[in-house]
Amino acid sequence: MQPVDALAKVCADVRPGEPEEGVLGVVPRWVAAPSDVSEAAEVMRVAAEHGLAVVPRGGETRLDWGLPPRRCDLLVDTARLDRVVEHAAGDLVVTVQAGLPMRRLAEAVAERGQRLSLDVPLAGSTVGGTIATGAAGPLRLLYGTPRDLIIGVTIVRADGRVARSGGKVVKNVAGYDLGRLLCGSYGTLGLIVEATFRLHPLPAACAYVTAPAGDDAEGASEAVQAVLHSSVVPSALQCWTSPGRGIALGVLLEGVPDGVAARASHVAGLLGDKATFSEEPPEGWGAYPDGTTLIDVSAPPASLRDLLGALPAEAACTWSAAGRGYVGLPPEMTAEDVARALEKLRGALAPHHGGAVVCYAPEEVREAVDLWGPVPALSLMRRVKDQFDPDHRLSPGRFVGGI
Template identity: 85%
Template sequence: MQAVDALAKVCADVRPGEPEEGVLGVAPRWVAAPADASEAAEVMRVAAEHGLAVVPRGGETRLDWGLPPRRCDLLVDTRRLDRVVEHAAGDLVVTAQAGLPMRRLAETVAERGQRLSLDVPLPGSTVGGTIATGAAGPLRLLYGAPRDLVIGITIVRADGRTARSGGKVVKNVAGYDLGRLLCGSYGTLGLIVEATFRLHPLPSACAYVTSPVADAGAACEAVQAILHSPVVPSALQCWTSSGQSLALGVLLEGVPDGVAARAARVADLLGSRASIKEQAPEGWGAYPDGTTLIEVSAPPASLTDLLGALPPEATAVWSAAGHGHVGLPAQMSAGDVARALEKLRGALAPHHGGAVVCYAPEGVREAIDLWGPVPALSLMRRVKDQFDPDHRLSPGRFAGGI
């Protein structure tokens, strides 16, 4: 039996792939959209029997991140897996399918006064895609990244078998490492079909305290002052705008009286130009503009070096959680990008930080090392061999050609 016939036998929505559906230019032979987890498992089983290379697709918001797959025989579209499976509001836990947009998940849990404390800066992002890329915004400072909020996960392995870890209550940590392992795996270890998250109550009040800062040194001093004060920010962000001007923003959450007092304290620390508002400043939590996007891991002590290493054309957003993004404009040549990337990595290396290119134009991508040094690469390859011995899941998309 031909592969496409076998796929059609187990999944009602199977069709030939279109060139415009290509993953960084690699067009799929077929596209399958399973309707539930069991159908997804059958699709993966057939793919294994026929030796098909599989690439998962959610909302396509980050499908251009990473490297092109070496081949893409089957694109598995998860957008029909779009249900909230269970919202146990009393336990502050929600279980959702991988294709559910994060916006709909937020709306569902907000009805019970709760939230998944994970701000995702791209509209249309899905549960599975957010986990697979490990995406997080400025709330990461207080609440962590997806790997800190996922307490259970269901995946379909490369051979079509379903695997589950974790549980439906926050205190259940059985198999928790599998959930962490899948976060940031770029679809190379398994097809995520369902995830369980811990939730937090919606705060009754919030305030954003923002202020321009004179230079990198002043920004670093202000960050240290806030982090060593008792105000407990939910998020602290530094960003550059055109002309390399700098600004700081601090998000405070809680009860009205407490938020007001803490906001006043932060405003005192930031100086006379600080302002306090209930609404987020423009661009809060968004990726910086640019045709090349670089994710940086940069702890607070490295902020001065990070800002000093930016080329004049760059824009940047950095969170005190130690992560941020740098945007480089289209007019920068591949050589310019390579030199900027080398300078960033050199500035961050003494702080045990690094820089990874999320996406870039094809000509730039071919001229640079997207991932940079990866100390755990040999371990990652062993994990890949165990989960996907034939290397059929998103082959070549991840660091070291994994």
């Protein structure tokens, strides 16, 4: 039996891949869209029996991150896995399917005055894609990233078996911490089909305090340190810069109205007399910077001055005081320009135990640079890959070191 016929027997939605569905130019032979966990397991079982290379797809917001797969026989579309399985509001816990858009998840839990404290920068992002790329916005300063908020996960392994880890309560300690392992794995360890997260109450009030810093990288760094070492406990602190507009700082405060107002006044005193207040986020808050090349930088607060000093004049940057940021480089920069900029960034951040990883870039840039940079744990990551996917059929070559 041909693979497509075997797939059609276990999944109602199977069709040939289209050129526009290519993953960084690699066009899938077939696309399957399972409607539930058991159907997804059967699809993966058939793929294993026929030796098919599988690449998961969510909302396609980050499908161009990483490297092209060495091959893509089957694209597994999670769009039909889009249900809220259970919202235990009294326990501040929600279980959802992987294809659910983050926006719909936010709307569902907001009805009970709750939120998943992840401000994902791209509209259309799904739960599975957010976990697979470890995506998070400025709220990561107080609440962390997907690996800090996920308490349970269900995946389909490369052989088609369903595996579950964690549970439905925040203090669950049973089983292997599979959820955290999958965060940032780029679909190379298993097909994520369900996830359970801990939630937080929606704040009663919030305030954004913003202030320009001109071109004063030293002053911006000192202001960040002043806020972080104060008693205001910000939910988020962001620094962003773009050509011709200089450096700006923004601080998000959340809580009860009186407390937020007092804390906002204190922050304004730390940021200077040009500080302004708003209940709405400022322009560019939490967004990726513009550019055809996007670089994810690990840059702890002490490195902010060096990070800003290493940016090319043409670059835009957003940075969270949690120690992560993004640099956008314009299309006018050649592959050689990008390579030099990347080397300078890595050199500036290395003394701070930071680094720089290229998320996406034009093909000529991907071919000219090392997207990932030094990865000390690469041998361990390869052993994990071998355990989860011995035949290396899941998103082959998409991740660091050809994993």
